[in-house]
């Protein structure tokens with residue numbers, strides 16, 4: 119007999135449970151056989167001994183088959199039951215107060231989770247009747263003079279808002295978003311590649327130096343910034359603010375793949391430098407066709423047997439659905455007092471008052487009505503809209519900044535037979551003269567439970583700063599203070615302009631040929647074009663009216679630290695937590711000293727520790743966050 123505990127949501131919203139046995143009938147060989155149950159997903163998970171999970175619901179009905187470990191489950195009423203190896207849990211309490219569990223005994227919890235529905239949830243903001251919810255203004259009288267105004271409902275504002283409310287739940291935070299929902303620009307799942315950038319595979323982070331050595335310092339910085347995001351997400355999962363990490367993150371090996379003798383030598387030297395560092399523990403290298411074919415069969419089938427190739431692999435890499443994550447963060451913020459969100463509200467102006475507060479002018483795009491709110495602190499997380507708002511703020515620190523928009527196209531394949539045969543993000547080498555963000559890569563994507571492949575991006579030029587922006591964006595951004603740095607960049611970076619023009623002129627068959635370098639037997643009919651998000655690269659003013667084109671992100675703020683904007687595009691969403699902490703250090707130094715720092719350490723246990731130097735702390739945090747987020751660890 120197979121013991122089964124079923125949980126469901128009772129009429130009062132609390133979880134109930136009953137203990138019983140799986141119904142089995144006699145089979146032909148004397149076996150007992152149960153009925154066939156249609157299921158859609160299977161995943162294996164492991165939680166270290168001592169693990170626990172605070173109040174949560176499972177997002178979809180699922181069977182959880184315990185392979186090892188003994189657990190105590192508890193419902194809101196205080197009732198408890200025990201699950202042991204071999205027991206089946208049928209979790210149908212997908213709404214309401216949910217349940218919590220803790221491991222008892224010394225064994226880890228190893229389990230197979232079998233979902234009856236797709237496990238990526240309907241985005242939470244849409245669960246309430248299909249329309250994302252703004253907060254009615256009348257319900258939040260404080261929202262006219264909040265402590266903090268966040269502009270733009272992408273991953274950056276959602277992350278900073280979350281961190282601020284974690285540190286100080288009494289803060290009054292208001293978020294304005296032009297569009298009708300959050301994560302509709304760069305943070306939308308299909309608008310980016312979903313790489314949990316840990317600099318495992320992006321070759322542009324590890325240049326060869328003139329002395330022949332490989333510089334891995336930038337890679338290490340990005341690598342450990344991602345550890346901060348993992349810790350923040352783990353904290354939210356542990357406290358139940360995010361129900362199920364599989365809703366936004368999954369393990370997906372990160373690979374670099376090159377061909378040609380010089381590139382093979384480079385990759386081998388890079389592997390030697392990186393694998394010697396504890397941050398890249400577990401990195402694998404191969405220049406053997408057969409072995410790489412086992413890792414990524416589609417990349418190898420149809421490839422000439424004598425082509426010199428090499429690959430590295432980190433099986434600890436991740437695929438992240440930043441759109442889903444943004445929705446989850448925004449939903450848990452909306453559930454908190456002192457937070458309000460206004461969709462279809464565009465911030466049109468920013469003026470600093472004599473007392474240092476900011477007067478934020480907002481236009482309701484439905485009623486066309488304009489109103490103002492005054493806030494002590496403003497975060498411009500407006501993506502491509504950030505530069506214009508920074509210019510409107512009039513702070514001297516914004517002087518001379520310009521933006522250079524780069525659009526993108528993907529090739530996307532939704533054919534299950536093809537996507538089922540590729541499980542990796544495979545990054546190649548950027549073409550000569552191309553910007554780092556146009557490095558081609560063949561990626562597994564898992565979005566709303568569906569597995570697809572993405573290839574690209576093919577860079578292009580559009581004068582829009584946002585996907586939903588205007589073709590006049592670039593021209594409106596030119597002002598006397600930035601025209602000289604922009605012209606200087608145009609002069610110096612003519613190669614980039616030529617590259618982008620070349621990309622725009624590429625025909626579909628040219629684009630497909632680039633894909634064939636990664637996937638020689640790709641079939642044209644399996645792939646279609648998909649438009650990626652817009653990126654605005656920073657043009658940064660330098661000395662003597664010079665300008666430079668930057669490919670990173672930069673937090674630009676006023677001297678009094680009352681306003682900051684995030685400019686630039688890379689490494690992007692995966693380092694949102696790092697950006698939030700940088701903002702805290704810049705603008706909330708007093709609060710950090712007065713107690714926030716201690717609270718921050720409970721959320722980010724490695725806060726203040728340099729993980730590039732501390733191997734033990736790195737191992738410990740990775741093991742812990744991997745267990746909580748259901749990720750592969752080595």
Ligand SMILES: Cc1cc2nc3c(=O)[nH]c(=O)nc-3n(C[C@H](O)[C@H](O)[C@H](O)COP(=O)(O)OP(=O)(O)OC[C@H]3O[C@@H](n4cnc5c(N)ncnc54)[C@H](O)[C@@H]3O)c2cc1C
Pocket residue numbers: 269270271272273274275294295296297300301302303304305306309310311312313314315440463464465466499500501502503504507526575584650651652653684687688689690691692693
């Ligand atoms: C092709 C491509 C691939 C990428 N790949 C990756 C990747 O693999 N991994 C990774 O980590 N990152 C990646 N990125 C980068 C990542 O997508 C961005 O860094 C991140 O999404 C930026 O988030 P954000 O919140 O700053 O901006 P956005 O998500 O763009 O949000 C800004 C929001 O502000 C709103 N807004 C603008 N102006 C106003 C205004 N005046 N008033 C009110 N609201 C306003 C916009 O409507 C928008 O909703 C990629 C980007 C692109 C384009």
